[in-house]
Amino acid sequence: MTIRPASLSVKTMSPKDRHRRVELSSVRAALPEDALRLVGDYERHLAVERGLSQHTVRAYVGDVVSLLGFLHGVTGTNPGSAVAESATETQRSLDGLNLACLRAWLADLLGSGASRTTVARRAAAARTFTAWARRKGVLAGDPGARLVAPRAQRPLPAVLKTEEMGEVLLASASGAAELQPVALRDHAVLELLYATGVRVSELCGLDVGDIEFDRRVVRVIGKGDKERVVPFGVPAERAVRDWLDSGRPAIVRGARKPENGALFLGIRGGRLDPRTVRRLVHDAIGAVPGVTDSGPHGLRHSAATHLLEGGADLRAVQELLGHATLATTQIYTHVTVERLKAIHDQAHPRAR
Template identity: 75%
Template structure:
């Protein structure tokens, strides 16, 4: 099993994929279709999963090996066992891969080998015996309640002039903070996904899973202003406006996640002392403030669209200060 000596940039992995033996290349193509069509994963997630598997198969088949040539006597997954998986991870570790990267690669390998076993490409599942390295998950940066209020207050002040972009940006910020939706989910919203009467939004999340998320009065007001004053103005000025998208870019197309990231960075950056963050930081902030306000983990999990409660538990650190305060007030030996 030849050790790969090249770095694993995206360009390198494309070259590796092109040089895989035909059987392995066909299996990668089949797995990619499975991820995108059957599991409904996002383009970004599919690209990451496939890149990890190309890395694994490139290692397994010695692409590239020291002579720059592929072994031609192997079938697609011949030699793929737990020892090979561990050797692949060891090589990545020796190349400087972080514990987080190794954990992600381990998870990708386990998902792939389980699928390959179901497809009959493997007689057994070697990934089931692969233990991923434990990762240290840093606590996400979040805004304090007063900082979030300052961000939205400044944003609303900009929208007073009824500038279409300012109205849109304020509605975007209010909805991100009110619902904790992902930036891709926000940009994918259509006009029909918003029920202003009930103050809920229907979101299509990861894996094509749909959920309904409520929002409050400030977000409702911001959305109504955008729909009444801002969106019509952008539609009128655009040559080919998007017919159904809730949020539009300056040229009338569906709002791009990069534009939302810019909006959030600029808005948060206007508040002195606030941690720099993008849309995902507002998602963290929304979850944190929900828990601080007394929401239970299961409810927050449903609102955020987390597949497992373990992901939502990342936010439980915020309850520590609240518990300390309750302890100080209620326990006779607290002071």
């Protein structure tokens, strides 16, 4: 199976991301041939064996290219200096990749202005790569196992209050009452995002057959191609039914080549794009005065926080959100504690 190097559409990238992509492409092209083969093998491992998304593969491979470029003295601004002597064995491509090199690479990233979060993510990518290289036999040991990066700053996620979320959905329902196809779709998207807490990529990947109205659940394919079943409530059921009964057929009739299986469609009949979802969520929230702007991930944060505040078990919320570890879900407990403290400060006579 041939894996093409993961890429982004230039039109959808920010100038900063576009510059980094061009720089990494220059570095990758200037790496020694054995290092290039190793990067290709690793890319296939991530995409085929681990089944990671294109976005995740692109991020992991980009970090490895950055690391190998540092190891071989390759820079995006001076790729010509990167062509080191060609090695005859794959192992030569990782000569010198030890703990000191990994630490120097991270220090260089910090010195160039990278955030602690970025450095922590790249350190994690390096550990994943060195562990794979050790299993493959390319490295005699695993230097990444002892690599400690600066702890990433984890700001509390922004969440909407329950009543604010209710106002957003009420306004959306008013628009859907006019029975315009796009308004019906947008309302169904908002209701389902909030009801299930799914990621925007998971929502856009849903097919009509993934919805089970009799049980009010949706089958979701998450990270690593892992499937989970997520329940939703009556308002979301009603919104999705209205979309399927009235909105979706209207778009299909007007499309030249509609995406037959997709649950949500764009105005031209193709599968709904994540960028469109982000835009419609921002527009819906922005239409309600006084509500802090947020996107699809904000609805995911809000759903998780409201579940915990309503008494849901942390382990159950982990399953609903599709988190690999409970530690990821625990950030929402910090949110609820902060909100409890705020309520206490306002309501308790001896709080101050």
